[in-house]
Amino acid sequence: MKTSSSFIAAFVLLCSNVIAQSPSKGKITGDVKESATKPLPFATVLLLNAKDSTLAKGAISSESGTYEFENISLGRYLISATMVGFQKSFSAPFELKEGQLSLKVPSLIVAENTQTLQEVKVVSKKPFVEQQVDRMVVNVENNIGSAGGTALEVLEKAPGVTIDRQNDRLQFKGRQGVMVMIDGKLQQISMQDLMNMLQSMPSDNVEKIELISNPPAKYDAAGNTGLINIVLKKNKNFGTNGNYTLGAGYGRYEKLNGSLGLNYRNAKYNAFGNVSVFHGRFKNTQDIDRTIAFQDQVTYMDQNSPRVGNPQNVSFRGGVDFFVTKKTTIGVLATGFLNQFKMNGVSRTDFRDKNQTLTSRFETDTYNHNRLDNYTANVNLKHDLGKGRELTADADYSVFNGNSGNDLRTTYFSPSDEITSKDVFRNIMPSNIQIAGAKIDYIHPLKKGKIETGAKSSFVNTDNDMRFETQVDNVWTLDPTRSNQFIYKENINAAYLNYSTSLNKKTQVQLGFRTEHTHSQGNSVTLNNVVDRNYVNLFPSVFVSRSLDTNNVLNVSYSRRIDRPNYRNLNPFQFFLDPYTFQQGNPNLRPQFTNSFQITHVFKGAFSTSLGYSRINDVIADQIPKQIASENKTYVTTENLDHQDSYNLTFSIPVTVKKWWTMQNNISAFYNRYRSFYYGADLDLGQFGATVFMTNNFTLPKGYTAELSGFWNSPTQYNLLQAKAQGQISAGFAKSLWNRKASLRVNVNDIFFLNRFAGTVKYQDLNFKIYSRWESRQVRVSFTYRFGNQNVKAARQRSTSTDDIRNRANSGQN
Known part of the structure; x- marks a missing residue:
């Protein structure tokens, strides 16, 4: 074999003098700096x-910022x-040529400013989905299909994310427990309030969504499935500028949105x-x-x-960063929202005996009303100590004021449709959540x-006063x-330590350690418990990253995390939907703990395969x-x-079909298995599932672009509920x-009009089916105009000291 190889090499060398010189290969090196x-x-x-900005090869910079092709x-x-x-x-364009087969590119400075290329026009743009070293990023800002919609609809399109509108649940890679951040701030409100808020938030406010499966120790330990960070748009220019967006949509009812942003910098x-x-307004129909x-x-x-539901939202964000010196910035930030959600309808229920004979029925007029206001103030410091050393500190205070309730008027009928009785009651729950915290990072x-x-410390005080009232002779x-x-x-008091280093030219390691002390007290005043x-x-x-060669990178990670019960679920109140259907809290809930392992292979900085397991x-x-x-x-x-065992396998496959046609394909397969002793029996439920997401982007002449996208979620298991497949196709x-x-x-x-929810529960004496449809088919129009100096630098992105706490305030309210 060796002799044969030598002969071939000699033959090629000889022929090169007669025919032509063989194509040479070279090496390109450089470094990236902040x-x-x-x-x-x-x-x-x-x-x-x-020539056309198409991808030749990809790599990840080392711990020292160097790269090699x-x-x-x-x-x-x-x-x-x-x-x-x-x-x-x-960088500026350069040429690899004969006589210079080893080329070192000048250091590339990566800053917040966008550098303009003078010699080449970059025709590529950010793909809708891109895989980075430690996260997957969904670039919403330039996505046609997201315009004029809501943040919840955008999140539903994110690879691996499943939205259960029926039960206000959010899953990532087939698992619940994911924590949602907005601009790095965990939203400490109930899951239903979070869903309502995202349903009320215009998608035109969203720049991108980051999906982080295994966050490092720097992040709070909450979130067994990982973190979803929704990054809102910010001005990126110098001087004075702004933008406004107007949008309208229609399905069964109207949808209107608008936004205004201003920025000034000197x-x-x-x-x-x-x-x-x-x-x-939107319509939702549910059958049980x-x-x-x-x-x-x-x-x-x-x-x-x-x-019929009616979400309304006003959200705001404002602040000032003072550049005290070239190395010191002090900022103040105020954020908040006013969220109101109303829903009314008529629930009709028939009772039948074992022979399917009608025995009675009732109708319940329901009026559900939820109001949640949030005001958060933050003071922050960023100081550059030189030689790469940096100190940041945050202190903030946040208040949530809410009031939710149901008014129910039920009329009972005989089989012959005669009124037999009436029942009127309501439940009201005013709530107040106060959160204070501070953190420091170095x-x-x-x-x-x-x-x-x-280190970080936070204090939370919540007060929920659930009142159940009945009406007799017009008196409550x-x-x-x-x-x-x-x-x-x-x-909660916490401290963390992260150490990252390069073991060699191709291997980087990050080790993290976080400790958290929690003291909580739940007091059911009425029940004296x-x-x-x-x-x-x-x-x-x-976290370990290994560059196998210029095209292949292998990442391996492990983390342990905690999820504490949200405040509303700890309250043992009963919240009625009708006289025979209600929700009840549980004051004895314990935190859940997750150990997660993940291995990810990235090819040419674009194609990725990820395999994960969690207990x-x-x-x-x-x-x-x-x-x-x-x-x-x-x-x-x-x-x-x-306990629950979860396995997941995810593929991210970007494809350039033509110069004017690109595709992004994401496929996630998972298996969830629940085991416990529950409801008087041994529970052992397992289910395979998958999610498929595909988007096609077309660049057309005369400034037109188009998009065709769709997703499909296979049948899966939500605890005891066996859910059927969901999916949709959209265009714009x-x-x-x-x-x-x-x-x-x-x-x-x-x-x-394919997106709907259907599920079945069959366990012990539980036997029921759920079917739900909502106004998923919509036509939307959005117009955006940018004015002023378009070279103004963006406001700083930063997280505050109570991000994780605010998310739990959002998880579980009704």
Whole structure:
């Protein structure tokens, strides 16, 4: 074999003198920096063909910011580099040629400023979905199909994300427990309030969505499935500028949205602010068919509930960054929202016996009203100590004021449709959540590596006063047996240490360690019951990245995380939807703990394959159904199940079909298995599932672009609920106007009206089916105009000290 190889080599060398010289290969090296002296590790570095900006090869910068491309054909290229929190930057074009087969590119500075290329026009743009070293990023800003919609609809399109509108649940890679951040701030409100808020937030406010499966120790330990960070748009220019967006949509009812952003920056300070509004109406229809067996009787309950919802939202964000010195910035920030959600409808339920004979029926007029206002103030400091050392500090205070409730008027009928009785009651729950916190973070570069450390403390005080009242002769009377005041107090103190280094030229390692002390007290005042918990937990994390060659990178990570019960689920109140259906809290809920492992392979900085496994102990399972068979009543609550095993496999496949046609394909397969002793029996439920997402982008002549996208979620298991498949197909187009200062977008969401929810529960004596449809098919139009100086630098992105706490305030309210 060796002799044969030598012969071939000699033959080729001989022929080259007669025919032509063989194509040579070369090597390109360089480094990426955050500033003139500070390297930028783990940046995504792409080698682009200078002619048309198409991808030649990709790499990840080392701990010291260096990169290397081997076996490169001769030609003219340029380098691009990007990383989360930085603008994409480009080198000047250069040429790899004979006589210079080893070329070192000058250092590429990656900063917040967008660098303009003078010699080459970059025709590529950010793909809708891109895989980075530690996260997947969904670039919403330039996506046609997202224009004029809501943040919830955009999130539903994110690869691996599943939205259960029926039960206000959010899953990532087939698992619940994901924490949602907005601009790095965890939203501490109930899951229903979070869903309502995202339903009311215009998608035109969203720049991108970051999906982080295994966050490092710097992040709070909450979130067993990982973190979803929704990054809102900010001005990126110098001087004074702004933008406004107007949007309208229609499905069954109207949807209107608008936003205004302003930014001013000079040498001493940067002032910024934006406000957005949303108004809409939508229809939701829900059917529940129950089979209830009790002793020798069987009762069939068929329920139909059409409802019309009306979300309204005003959100705002404003602040000032003062540049005290070149190295010190002090900022103040105020954010908040006013969210109101109303829904009314008529629920009709038929009772039938085992022979399917109608025995009675009832109709319930429902009026659901939810109001939640949030005001947050933040003071922050960023100081550059020199030589790559950096100190940041935050202190903030946040208040949530809410009031939610249901008014129910029920009329009972005989089989012959005669009125037999009436029942009128309501439940009201005013709530107040106060959150205070502070944190400090420090970065210290070493000769070989970097240390990050910090500490944080937060205090929470919640007060929920649930009142259940009945009406007799037009007089409302409090029912103390179904009312309860619940006061919850919590203090969390945390500290972390991260160390990252390069073991060699191709291997980077990050080790993290976080400890959290939690003291909580839940006081059911009316029931005279106090649950006091005091515990300390340790949360290690490991991240290893290995560059196998210039095209292949392998990442391996492990982390341990915690999820604490949200405040509303701890309150043992009963929240009624109709006389036979209600929700109940559980003051005895325990935190759940997750150990997660993940291995990711990235090819050419674009194609990725990820394999993950997690074990969750004391699973916090929400919307668990229970039944009082003797009274034909069904209710849902939140319980701790023993454990859940979850496996997931994810593929990210970008494809350039033509220069004018690109595709992004994401496929996630997962298997979830729940095991516990629950409801008087051994529970052992497992289910394979998958999600598929595809988007096609078309660049057309004369400034037009178009998009065709769709997703499909396979049947899967939500705790006891077996859910059927969901999916939709959407399309849209956009036109740039007035020298790219304005854009007009039109899209149709769920063209074939396929997106719906259907599920079945069959466990012990539980036997029911759920079917739900909503106004998923919509036509939307959005217009955006940018004015002023378009070279103003953006306001700083930063997280505050109470991000994680605010998210739990959002998880579970009704």
